[in-house]
Amino acid sequence: MWRKDVAEYCKTCDRCQKANKTTGKRLGNMIRIQGPRRPWEIVHMDWVTGLPPG
Numbered sequence: 630m631w632r633k634d635v636a637e638y639c640k641t642c643d644r645c646q647k648a649n650k651t652t653g654k655r656l657g658n659m660i661r662i663q664g665p666r667r668p669w670e671i672v673h674m675d676w677v678t679g680l681p682p683g
Contacts, residue, residue, distance in 0.1 A: 639645040666669045 639649075
């Protein structure tokens with residue numbers, strides 16, 4: 630009986646709803662992608678900006 634009470638409480642609890650990952654956007658199915666055929670064909674870079682002067 631307490632499980633039902635907890636489940637009902639969680640449905641009305643704002644904090645519980647924000648923490649519940651299943652309420653977010655559903656992801657699609659994974660698909661196989663074509664990888665690079667030769668070295669350096671695909672390059673990824675991360676930019677860090679807004680840092681104070683070193």
